[in-house]
Amino acid sequence: MSPQLTLALSKGRIFDETLPLLAAAGIEVGEDVETSRKLILPTNRPDLRVVLVRATDVPTYVQQGGADLGVAGRDVLLEHAAASDAIALVQPLDLQIARCRMSVAVRADFDYARAVRQGSRLRVATKYTHTARQHFADKGVHVDLIKLYGSMELAPLTGLADAIVDLVSTGSTLKANHLVEVEKVMDISSRLVVNPASLKLKREPIRRLIDAFAATIARREGAPS
Ligand code: PRT
């Protein structure tokens, strides 16, 4: 019997978009996550189970060996890497799921380009302080970063900040709050991450899973969308 593999996923879009990749590899998750309160989900493969953790906890689980593999957004991985001094996670594959972009947004009546041109010091609220700091440093824009854990859109509306750095998908959240996207920081998608020790000790089953995911992604990219 091959060794037991644990895959860490977060509920919501990452779980929903990883399921079809697993299915294409012949793996079915045995519980309905929406109704079940279980955090450990068996699959039809006795050597693979799924654990459900918070999106921001996926890198920690995989890095510390609580899971062999995980799926996490580039946003989460960049912040995690900047905050931890431990050995980097292995990132063998961009799964091209849960795609969005990280952008700078401001109130519609705030002239961002002018503020940047004048070299003003901007107050920027974000959950992604490391990535945002890097972005503005690269552009030579002076910023005071304000760390928030949610509802970033509120910051420019209340005068807490001039701008936010947040994830944007359809743009409807910004629109509903009268904010406009003024600059893209980067494209975001979710990646497979692997614990380096697991990759050595459980090389074969991990390799098979990576190959199966890669084949599905290649097929999707070849298909007209
Ligand atoms: O929600 P929770 O606090 O439990 O955790 P989480 O927000 O970390 O998890 P989740 O499931 O919301 O996001 C997991 C990952 O999905 C993120 O780390 C991103 O890599 C990716 N992803 C893709 C997104 C989005 N698209 C997205 N649109 N994550 C968040 N959003 C949010 C965004 O922050 C904003 O509030 O959706 C809103 C914008 O969406 P639009 O469509 O209105 O533009």
Ligand code: MG
């Ligand atoms: Mg969320």
